[in-house]
Amino acid sequence: MPNTSTSNSNNKTTTTSNHHQNMMANSILKIPGLARPSSAIERQHSFPVDMKQEKKNHNNLTYSFEQFNASCDDAWNDKIEDKISYPNLEKNSQNSSNNKHKFGNNKSSILIKEIPSSESAQGLADNESSPKRPEEESKASYHDPDKLKNGDPKLAKLKKLLYEDEITDLSLLRTITWSGISDEVRPLAWKLLLGYLPTVRSKRAIVSENKKREYQNLVAQYYHNRQENDEMYRQIHIDIPRMQPLITIFQQPIVKDMFERILYIWSIRHPASGYVQGMNDLVTPFFVTYLSEFVPGHSFADVELFDVSTLSDETLAIIEADSYWSFNKLLDSIQDNYTFAQPGIQRLVNLLSRVVSRVDKKLHEHLENNSVQYIQFAFRWMNNLLIREIPLRCIIRLWDTYLSEGALSSTYVPSNNFNDTFEPNSSSMNCGTPFSSAFHLFVCAAFLRFWSKSLLQEADFQGLMLRLQNLPTFHWSENEVKLLVADAYQLKYAFSPNHLKV
Secondary structure (H helix, E strand, O other), rough: OOOOHHHHHHHHHHHHHHHHHHHHHHHHHHHOEEEEEOOOHHHHOOOOOOHHHHHHHOOOOOOOOOHHHOEEEEEEHOOOOOOOOOOOOOOOHHHHOOOOOOOOOOOHHHHHHHOOOOOOHHHHHHOOOOOOOOOHHHHHHHOOHHHHOOOHHHHHHHHHHHHOOOEEHHHHHHHHHHOOOOOHHHHHHHHHHHHHOEHHHHHHHHHHHEEEEEHHHHHOOOOOOOOOOHHHHHHHHHHHHHHHOOOOHHHEEEEEEEHHHHHHHHOOOOOOOOOOOOOOHHHHHHHHHHHOOOOOOOOHHHHHOOOEEEEEHHHHHHHHHHHHHHHHHHHHHHHHHHHOOOOHHHHHHHHHHHHHHHHHHHHHHHHHHHHHHHHHHHHHHHOOOOOOOOOOOHHHHHHHHHHHHHHHOOOOOOOOOOOOOOOOOOOOOOOOOOOOOOHHHHHHHHHHHHHHHHHHHOOHHHHHHHHHHOOOOOOHHHHHHHHHHHHHHHHHHHHOOHHHHH
């Protein structure tokens, strides 16, 4: 006769053991950044693992960020509101194909959403003899079930938000656009994120027309009446040809004239800073984005070789005015970067040193031991917002996140002076404005850490400086940008004002 008490005891022991294993597995999965275990505990409660296939996957050199992110849990992602209810994951593997329409409660989805492909935008333009405003073709595609049947649900949601809703929900817009914006809707999305155009759809045309006329009046008042020997104009005129020398569109005379007017008028209207070298770079993302609105295909590749002189004077006036007012909005957020002694940049460089000393102490000490000061390489990163370090096509994608992050940012870092005195509640890092310097700080920290391995191989000051001033980013694509902003996002939530104190 079986021993009932012994059997019950064994069952209780097994149940207790299983319960402890479940608790252990669950607790492990809550540790930020820790890969989900492939131990016997997980296998017992999930599914059988093909060890040959697992080893093959482990050795796969094309292991994507999405696959890595899907295998990790980040506790700080709990700070993201789970507002996204649409699918947007590409088919990375057969295992993910069954789950591609399920975001559920995955609060890290904002980091791993794929950028919408421009194929849908190109498809809309294939049969068009002349470019149209996005309002026209986007509305048509939104109501066309055939075009949306195999399209991107995120793009459809954006089009509804931008072109159908009478009032655009900015909070929802920022949440969606943080992970990238499709080429065909980016111009309007940027204008709304910057606060340049109103969220009320019926008022946008009037505001846009008024802004265009106001800018044209400024051109007539200042640019056409400038002095013959204007030193500021002379410096702008010298800097323009140096701008993006590898992109042919910026070598077109009509484009150079537009940039001269934009930069001169802004500088003459802001005497506290005036023109500072590097400002010309900050206009380029806006110009390319707003030009793409009138280029069939809308993508950067289509814009890069486009002949701007083929556009009408009215269209050119719209692009120039939009670029000016957007540039104006951006610099309003970071004007202390360009006033006397550029205190904003010095403060950011100082804070960058402190962040890196905590996240990559070995690299920080290596730079210090070789007498490399952060101001010697990071000044340009802050002055030009990484535009001279990263290809323009990637900068435009990065600015999707920058503009979405700006008014969403809740990260306040010390910013009183660039000394050791701090006010944790200071808001001069431009959180709550179209551009957040705080997030740019963490992007720069992630950017430096990205090159840590190669920098540690440099043995002297000269080697380090040559490497830092000529980082090999020419081949970069969206994937590298996604890695960069994902790392910056984690740094943003890992740091608080107190963490940056000495």
